[in-house]
Amino acid sequence: MDWFIVVFLPFKLLVLGAGMFFAIKWHHDQGENEERAAVLRTGGKMVAVFVLALLCVGLFAFVLSRMVGLDLSFP
Structure with a gap:
């Protein structure tokens, strides 16, 4: 069961980091039009x-x- 944290934590950080990057990029692109x-x-x-x-x-x-x-x- 110790391996779950070793696998889950980097995966979670990667997914959340990618999501934040694309959310910020999308909002920045929308802001250029306004x-x-x-x-x-x-x-x-x-x-x-x-x-x-x-x-x-x-x-x-x-x-x-x-x-x-x-x-x-x-x-």
Whole structure:
């Protein structure tokens, strides 16, 4: 069973890396057709949605961990 991690991890990194490369390339190619301001405005909206979603997930994890009784106080 130890071989699974040795095979799976590089395969996963390769597939995710290729997917990210082609996603970034596709978005870059799409951005050349639009105006620069529109691309920046869309990028700003995406960053705002991502940060909001990240805060919601973090808050949900904090509340859920408090509900199950985990001690999250600083020493």
